Amino acid sequence: MFLKKILTIIVCVLLAMHAQAQIMASYYVSPAGNDSNPGTEAQPFKTIKKARDVIRARPGAWTGDIYVWLRGGTYTFTSALEFTETDAGKDGHYVAYQAYTNERPIISGGTQITGWSLWQNGIYRAACGSQEFRQLYVNGKRAVRARTPNKGTYNRLTSWNTPANTINIPATQLGNPQNLANGKVEMIVQQYWAESIMRIASVATNGSYKDITVNTTEKDIVFERAWPQKSNDQAYHFENSRDFIDEGGEWYLDNNVSPRYVYYKPLPGENMANATVVAPTIDTLIKVTGSGLGTHAHHMVFEGITFQYANWTRPTFNGNIGLQSQQFSIGNDRTDRPAAAFYIKNADHMRLTRNVFRFCGSTGLDLYTSTQNIVVEGNVFHNIAGNAMQIGKFSEADMPIAGLYDPADTREYCNENVVANNFIYSCALDYYCGNGIAAGYIRNTSIIHNEVTALPYTGINSGWGWTFNTNAMSNNHIEYNRIYNVVQLLCDGGGIYTLSNQGPASTIKYNYIDSTYRSIWATTPLTLTYPVASIYLDQGSSGFTIDQNCVDNNISRWRVNFNGTEAYNTLGTNPVHDTAIINNAGIQPAYQDIKLIDPMPVPPPPPTPPIPIAGLRLWLKGDAPDGAIVKDINNYVNTWGDGSGYTNTATQTNQLYKPLYVANAINGKPALRFDGVDDRLDIAELKGNQPAYTFFLVLKPDGLADYNQSLGALGGWGQFLFHGSANGTIYCGTGVPGRLSTPSGTLTDAATQVFAFTFPGTSGTSRLHRNGVEVASGVLSQTPVAWTGFMIGATNTNTLKADVAEIIFYNRALTNTERENVEDYLQTKY
Numbered sequence: 022m023f024l025k026k027i028l029t030i031i032v033c034v035l036l037a038m039h040a041q042a043q044i045m046a047s048y049y050v051s052p053a054g055n056d057s058n059p060g061t062e063a064q065p066f067k068t069i070k071k072a073r074d075v076i077r078a079r080p081g082a083w084t085g086d087i088y089v090w091l092r093g094g095t096y097t098f099t100s101a102l103e104f105t106e107t108d109a110g111k112d113g114h115y116v117a118y119q120a121y122t123n124e125r126p127i128i129s130g131g132t133q134i135t136g137w138s139l140w141q142n143g144i145y146r147a148a149c150g151s152q153e154f155r156q157l158y159v160n161g162k163r164a165v166r167a168r169t170p171n172k173g174t175y176n177r178l179t180s181w182n183t184p185a186n187t188i189n190i191p192a193t194q195l196g197n198p199q200n201l202a203n204g205k206v207e208m209i210v211q212q213y214w215a216e217s218i219m220r221i222a223s224v225a226t227n228g229s230y231k232d233i234t235v236n237t238t239e240k241d242i243v244f245e246r247a248w249p250q251k252s253n254d255q256a257y258h259f260e261n262s263r264d265f266i267d268e269g270g271e272w273y274l275d276n277n278v279s280p281r282y283v284y285y286k287p288l289p290g291e292n293m294a295n296a297t298v299v300a301p302t303i304d305t306l307i308k309v310t311g312s313g314l315g316t317h318a319h320h321m322v323f324e325g326i327t328f329q330y331a332n333w334t335r336p337t338f339n340g341n342i343g344l345q346s347q348q349f350s351i352g353n354d355r356t357d358r359p360a361a362a363f364y365i366k367n368a369d370h371m372r373l374t375r376n377v378f379r380f381c382g383s384t385g386l387d388l389y390t391s392t393q394n395i396v397v398e399g400n401v402f403h404n405i406a407g408n409a410m411q412i413g414k415f416s417e418a419d420m421p422i423a424g425l426y427d428p429a430d431t432r433e434y435c436n437e438n439v440v441a442n443n444f445i446y447s448c449a450l451d452y453y454c455g456n457g458i459a460a461g462y463i464r465n466t467s468i469i470h471n472e473v474t475a476l477p478y479t480g481i482n483s484g485w486g487w488t489f490n491t492n493a494m495s496n497n498h499i500e501y502n503r504i505y506n507v508v509q510l511l512c513d514g515g516g517i518y519t520l521s522n523q524g525p526a527s528t529i530k531y532n533y534i535d536s537t538y539r540s541i542w543a544t545t546p547l548t549l550t551y552p553v554a555s556i557y558l559d560q561g562s563s564g565f566t567i568d569q570n571c572v573d574n575n576i577s578r579w580r581v582n583f584n585g586t587e588a589y590n591t592l593g594t595n596p597v598h599d600t601a602i603i604n605n606a607g608i609q610p611a612y613q614d615i616k617l618i619d620p621m622p623v624p625p626p627p628p629t630p631p632i633p634i635a636g637l638r639l640w641l642k643g644d645a646p647d648g649a650i651v652k653d654i655n656n657y658v659n660t661w662g663d664g665s666g667y668t669n670t671a672t673q674t675n676q677l678y679k680p681l682y683v684a685n686a687i688n689g690k691p692a693l694r695f696d697g698v699d700d701r702l703d704i705a706e707l708k709g710n711q712p713a714y715t716f717f718l719v720l721k722p723d724g725l726a727d728y729n730q731s732l733g734a735l736g737g738w739g740q741f742l743f744h745g746s747a748n749g750t751i752y753c754g755t756g757v758p759g760r761l762s763t764p765s766g767t768l769t770d771a772a773t774q775v776f777a778f779t780f781p782g783t784s785g786t787s788r789l790h791r792n793g794v795e796v797a798s799g800v801l802s803q804t805p806v807a808w809t810g811f812m813i814g815a816t817n818t819n820t821l822k823a824d825v826a827e828i829i830f831y832n833r834a835l836t837n838t839e840r841e842n843v844e845d846y847l848q849t850k851y
Contacts (some may be wrong), residue, residue: 043085045114048072049121052094062090069096069118069128073108076116083111091326093124097131101305101364106312110320110370120325120375125618130303130362131158131330131380134283137293144266145293148280153334154300155451156382156406157272157283161297163380163404163450164285167265167273168258169198171648173627175258175542177666178210179230181251186244187225187232190257191706194668195224195231198262203277207340208233210257212249213544213551214478214513215343215454218336219243229706239340242352246342249513256542256666268648301332301382304360311367314391314432318368326376327619331362333383333406344422346415346482347384347407347455354421359407359452361387369393377401377619378409383452384459386410390433398441399612401619406451408459412438414493415461415485426462426485427492434493436464442612446475446623453477453510456518461485462493472503472607475624477510479557480534483527484520487560489589495524495564503607504534506626508553512543515557515582522589524564529556533606535573541630541637542666554582556595562586568593571602631846632829633839636715639707639811639830640664641671643682643691656682658693661702671702671813680814686824687721687773688851695814697729697822704811707830711741711808713785717829717843718743718776719851723822725749725770731819732828735810739803743778744819751796753778753789756803761789763796773826775847781834793844826851 047062050072054065066072072089079087087110110116120126132152140146157164165172179189188208200206201221210217219235226232234240243251259265263273269288275281283300287293306328311317335341342350351357361384365371369392378385378400384407388395392412402409413435416422428434440458449455457473458481460466473480481504483497504516516534534555543553555572557579558565563586572580572595581595596602608615632640641661643650649662657679661671673679680700686692695701711734722730727746734740738760743753745768754760761778768774777790783804789797813828814821827847835843 045083045085045087047088047090048075049090049092051092052096065092070102073102073104077107083114086110086115086117089116089118090121091118091126092121093126095127095129097129098303098306100303101308103308103310104318104321105310106316106318108321109318113320115320115322117322117324118326119322125325125327127327127329128306129330130301130306130332131299132302134298134300137285137296137298140284144284144286146282146284147298149274149283149300150280152281152300152302153276153337154274154302154332154382155334155337156301156380157285158299158330158380159285159296160291165271166260167262167271168260169265169267170258171268175211175256175666176668177254178257180253182232183244183251185232186240187234189227189230189232191668192226192229192231193670193706195233195259198259198264200262200277204236205277206262207260208235208257209260210255211453211511211542211544212251212255214511215249215345216341216452217243217343218341220340236340239342242342242350245352246350252544254667255544299330301330301380304332304383305362305364306331307363309365309368309371311391313367314430316367317391319370321368322372322374323376324372324374328362328376328378328385329380331381331383333360335360341452343452343454345454346411346459346461346485347449347452348415348417351418355418356416356422357418358411358415359383361385361411363387365389365392365395367391368395371395373397374399375615375618379404379619381405381407384408384411384455385448388412388435388438390414390435392438393434393436395438396441397443398439399615400443401615402443402445402457403447403619403621404450405448407449407455409445409448409457410440411459411461412440412466413461413463423487425488425490425492434464435462435466438463438466440466440468441470442608442615443471444608444615445471445473449477456480456482457507458482460497463497464493465496467498467500468502469498470501470607470609474504474506475509475626476507478508479514479518480504480507480516482518484523484562486521488521489561489563491522494521495526497523497527498530500528500530500532501606502532504532505536508537508540509627510540510542512539512553513551515554517555518557518559519562519565520559521561522563527565529565529567530569531602531605533571533573533603536626539634540627541634552579552582554579556581557584558582558586558590559584560586563589566591566593567595569599569602570595571597571599571606573598632843633831633835636831636833637665637829638667638832639669639704639828641828643686643693643826650682652682658682658702661693667706669704669707669811671704673702683824687719687826690826690851692721692824692826694824695821697724697726697820700821701812701814703735704813707811708808711805711832713782713832713834714780715831715833715835715840716741716743716778717827717847719773719826719828719847720776721773721824721826722768722770723824725768726820726822728819729821730768730823731815731821732813733811734808735812736806736808737819740805740808741780743776751789753797754787754801755780755805756801758803759799759801761787761797761799761801763789767791767796773851775844775851777840777844779834779840785834790840790844792848793841
């Protein structure tokens with residue numbers, strides 16, 4: 022608590038000094054003004070640049086602060102507005118660029134796109150000259166860059182072929198979309214804690230698979246580096262083809278023609294005749310850069326301003342092989358730093374407060390090297406492609422990724438800065454490894470009372486370098502923050518994540534962290550190696566006291582996780598629930614009103630997976646999201662989409678064999694109805710060796726017959742089969758010799774039943790459960806041959822006459838507890 026009081030005093034003193042200082046002069050700027058005006062309230066300047074230049078030219082000493090009052094409206098920039106030491110305050114006084122009372126000035130780097138006309142299939146297009154951009158905003162909302170699968174879902178690759186430097190995927194996951202021949206379709210792969218955005222150079226068909234070769238620039242980096250690993254089954258999606266536009270809210274920029282065209286499919290209710298469509302055009306809006314370590318820009322204030330529509334197109338021309346905290350690999354064990362909408366270097370005694378940073382194509386705010394005594398307080402950051410803010414040096418191009426940074430000239434430090442009472446949400450939307458607050462080599466820095474939520478990766482990162490050695494970091498404090506619903510997509514991260522030695526006096530205290538969990542899409546092969554934690558002290562983390570943090574509603578196994586670092590830190594008491602900690606964490610009362618400045622809704626977290634994810638290879642649900650079940654006008658189904666991420670889609674092309682989709686079949690929920698004659702769906706890609714597995718089925722029979730209610734591997738006995746008989750006996754297993762068989766009457770007509778079959782291998786005990794009760798068990802010694810696919814129902818002899826609501830398959834034997842969890846989910850649902 023002592024630290025909190027000291028920090029509060031420091032911030033209050035800085036505020037008071039600024040607020041009570043005598044005003045030496047005031048200038049006024051308005052979008053409706055004129056730069057020939059004198060800059061008075063009645064006759065304001067038109068541009069902020071004009072006000073800057075007038076102040077720069079003022080002679081003599083300063084006897085008070087100078088204010089530049091920005092009237093409401095939009096100031097559109099076509100290049101960054103730069104401030105240097107010549108634009109600094111003087112004689113201890115500040116120059117303040119501040120919103121006029123009760124007005125909201127907006128600094129924008131965007132260009133409105135007009136002239137929309139209907140192209141085809143409900144898609145509109147408009148010419149956009151030679152513009153290049155990776156984000157588009159329609160009626161003040163971020164649109165979705167054309168992709169497949171659609172937003173919120175992903176495919177899973179099969180493998181990385183390191184000798185050939187190709188990526189192997191099921192052939193069904195990629196056709197021949199527009200822009201592929203141009204080498205501009207992008208493949209975005211999630212690699213544990215980072216994303217790799219790679220342009221596809223070529224695709225070769227290899228049987229039922231396709232081998233993807235990415236552009237040489239990306240290929241040389243991603244196949245060269247060891248971390249993060251390239252693993253089988255990693256989630257990915259494709260972007261940047263007009264053919265991927267298949268739902269409202271998606272857009273595509275065709276930069277192969279002149280003039281270029283942007284395509285957009287409106288959402289329901291959107292009218293392109295009056296829609297406001299904006300594309301970003303410049304990477305950086307504001308630069309505050311002193312010319313050297315001894316010549317800082319200083320004593321400046323930016324308050325009450327909205328910064329929006331910043332661009333960043335480097336990934337379009339180079340790909341983007343993310344590493345961590347939005348830093349990206351450039352090869353040869355080096356990284357580089359992304360652009361930012363507001364960039365500060367060689368500066369001190371600055372204050373940024375009550376601003377909004379939104380709709381940024383990279384990072385929102387960047388405090389780079391030699392930044393000291395800067396207060397970032399009471400700002401809102403949202404809808405940002407990368408980090409909300411990044412602070413301090415990372416490794417970058419001038420040193421190895423894990424190189425030691427400890428400059429001889431201490432003026433280079435990012436030192437004695439305060440980040441407090443900021444509201445951060447919906448960031449790292451494109452560059453998933455970004456953070457809410459990404460701090461590299463920082464010193465004497467306080468990150469306090471922030472609220473951070475809705476991120477694909479870590480909430481607050483402190484540290485870089487992966488080392489126990491002494492370095493530039495020391496005495497950093499992460500306290501009183503409210504962090505929730507983060508690490509929603511990647512893994513090996515946490516609510517708070519640290520790296521390297523940060524001195525003996527750094528602290529993680531009084532934070533309230535809840536709702537961290539492992540995403541269904543996080544890479545699974547090394548689940549235990551790369552966890553999701555609420556507080557995660559990773560490699561080299563040392564010098565921290567971790568105490569009095571409330572870690573609540575944590576669905577991850579790890580509350581506080583040490584990666585070989587526990588002995589180098591002090592772990593105190595971190596309760597699951599503590600009312601005092603909860604009430605004191607997050608934004609303080611004086612700044613709660615910032616949530617009303619730009620009240621865009623915080624997106625809800627993705628639903629917590631109701632079943633285990635590790636080993637999940639098939640998940641067919643009658644209540645699957647729109648588009649997952651494809652049916653004709655008579656509701657006959659030709660495609661039942663897989664929700665596991667492995668695109669093990671069940672299909673039927675013969676109209677006579679298609680099952681019927683029934684909307685209210687079981688407990689008010691939909692199911693697929695098989696007619697018991699010849700209805701059948703096949704899953705061609707669910708094949709190969711299955712040495713152990715677990716199978717779940719929700720079934721409501723419509724009559725019992727021998728060889729009926731049949732599901733299993735295409736090869737039947739010898740691979741895997743489940744079927745019933747006229748007297749209600751169920752036969753299940755890998756082969757006729759030693760298969761499991763239940764007592765008669767186990768299978769009940771016209772009743773909804775949940776079946777679970779666990780095959781742990783030929784030496785373990787296989788078990789069949791019905792509605793949570795074991796009905797058969799035994800050792801199945803017949804080794805199954807490789808599956809040649811999977812069938813739901815069959816024609817002629819092995820038929821299926823029932824409603825099927827859900828099928829789940831794991832390529833491993835679940836534990837009893839895991840099986841019970843899945844059964845509970847299914848029984849509660851149906």
